[in-house]
Amino acid sequence: MKISFHGACREVTGSCILVETEKTKFLVDCGMFQDDETYFKNEIFSFDPCDIDFVLLTHSHIDHCGRIPKLYKEGFTGNVYLTEPTKQIAEAMLLDSAKVFLKEKEHSPLYFEKDVLEATNHFFSLKYNKEKMVSSDVKIKLKDAGHVLGSCVFEVFVEGKKIIFSGDLGNNASPIVKNPEIIDGADVLFVESTYGATSHDSRESGRQALKQAINEVVKNNGVLMIPVFALERSQEIIFELKSFLVKGQIPSVPVFLDSPLAIKITDIYRSFANSFDEQAFELMKRGEDIFDFRGLKYVRKPNQSKKISAIKGAKIILAGSGMCTGGRIGGYLKKHLGNSKNKLLLVSFQVEGTLGRSLAEGAKTVVVDNQKVKVRAGVSSLHSFSSHADQEQIINWVSEIKKPKPKTVFIVHGEEESGLALEQKIKEKLNLDCIVPFSDKVYEI
Ligand SMILES: [Zn+2]
Structure with missing residues (x-):
């Protein structure tokens, strides 16, 4: 053949x-x-x-x-x-x-x-x-x-x-x-x-790096932006954030999932809890919703980035797309990349030629939605959540x-x-x- x-x-x-x-x-x-x-x-x-x-x-x-x-x-x-x-x-x-x-x-x-x-x-x-x-x-x-x-x-x-x-x-x-x-x-x-x-770094080292980024941003009263794929990465990061909170490893800080697609897919995940891996399945069986915790807000309405950005104090924003090539993350990048107290954490594979790849490779200035933006926020990549x-x-x-x-x-x-x-x-x-x-x-x- x-x-x-x-x-x-x-x-x-x-x-x-x-x-x-x-x-x-x-x-x-x-x-x-x-x-x-x-x-x-x-x-x-x-x-x-x-x-x-x-x-x-x-x-x-x-x-x-x-x-x-x-x-x-x-x-x-x-x-x-x-x-x-x-x-x-x-x-x-x-x-x-x-x-x-x-x-x-x-x-x-x-x-x-x-x-x-x-x-x-x-x-x-x-x-x-x-x-x-x-x-x-x-x-x-x-x-x-x-x-x-x-x-x-x-x-x-x-x-x-x-x-x-x-x-x-x-x-x-x-x-x-x-x-x-x-x-x-x-x-x-x-x-x-x-x-x-x-080789990926261990998942545990990824968890440590994620916790450290959150704790630093909270200390600086800044914004932690995490571009996420709507599928899998969003659900996994929420799962990890919840387990940090339950264990008292991070302070309670507002978390926004600003992606209607990720929200829809999270609902589909919930309905297939029977096919989850052991740890997640056991939690769901006990009646715990692994995709929900106090402080997590699912943002369904469009154009909320200005409103969310205006909320005082430290916050974590998860938004698509995972490679910063479109979606709602753009509004946050324009607003927050220019400030050194903020952080951008890339937790997904960044394809060559994408905005996410340029940021991962240390670009000092990028163009987001036709707007030139200086990069002063800390940018780091984690491959262990792959x-x-x-x-x-x-x-x-x-x-x-x-x-x-x-x-x-x-x-x-x-x-x-x-x-x-x-x-x-x-x-x-x-x-x-x-x-x-x-x-x-x-x-x-
Ligand atoms: Zn795939």
Whole structure:
């Protein structure tokens, strides 16, 4: 069968793998590019959507699902196979994207709300570990990827081969979602490499750094801004803040979650508490709401940043987007980046070419919503809250795939440097053949 890569190939965003068997053509993910050439890259598919039979969706991050409505807009009529939490979260994420497109003046929208609803009509949810024939020659099984709620690894059985698509692999340290499931064997493996070159600091050191940032800001009467992804990072940071408060490790300080999308997704999380990892599940079972505490305000109304900023005293603001590329965080950055008593804490991966990446790399002046802003606030990055496995965790996960060991490992979803570093490590430690693919090549497996 033929394999080609239409995104997340020697880069992180735009996940989309096309598999062509004798009888079937399908995609694994159909995500949006989120770098500086975004619009151009998102606008054109390098295949005909009418030819695709179905899509396997690993999870609801927009760089994995963000172009699915566009597929339908351009003639795709098949199903999207996914888990139930992914179905609900992806619908919220895609409706939000359609809204964001309408606000953009430079480009026409990639798709509209009606295209999202057409797509979600074809979302077909499946449970983990149940096999399903999805075409005359393709059988699939979903395993928990432990990355965000509902994320899955796809096991695909076709032409006598077992092929594994990791999607994004979770970080074992995450307290809410479970750890990635072990896969027993594979003929061919596709694995992500976002952190293929690096190790995360321990979650405990991240907690210490977060507490320290909060305590410093409280001492200075300043503002701690934490740009967050609406999915997973928002819920995890709230979970951590609550546990600091319960243990008396930080003073009580107002916390604002200024993201309607994050609020909606938090509600979806609550409704799937049964599938949480042990610690979070036990707390919810005891009747404790892990996503609520005194002092936490969910901000639903728009344009509240001025009002919130005007509230006297120290405060913590969580707002999207996680890479500062849009959303409500912009209003706070403009207001508070220029003051040295404030802090900006980046707790997510920052893609090359984004405002968040410039800030992480120490830019002294940045442009936020066409406004020049001097950076005097302290800026720091924490990688230990990542929802991705780091190099060691990826290697350990791949090493468990033994019966049989994969003959080929395709390394995707990582900047070139990360992909190549992971390739070297997998060859060295596990003695497996690896390919870091190119987007203009077709591979035969
Ligand atoms: Zn992801």
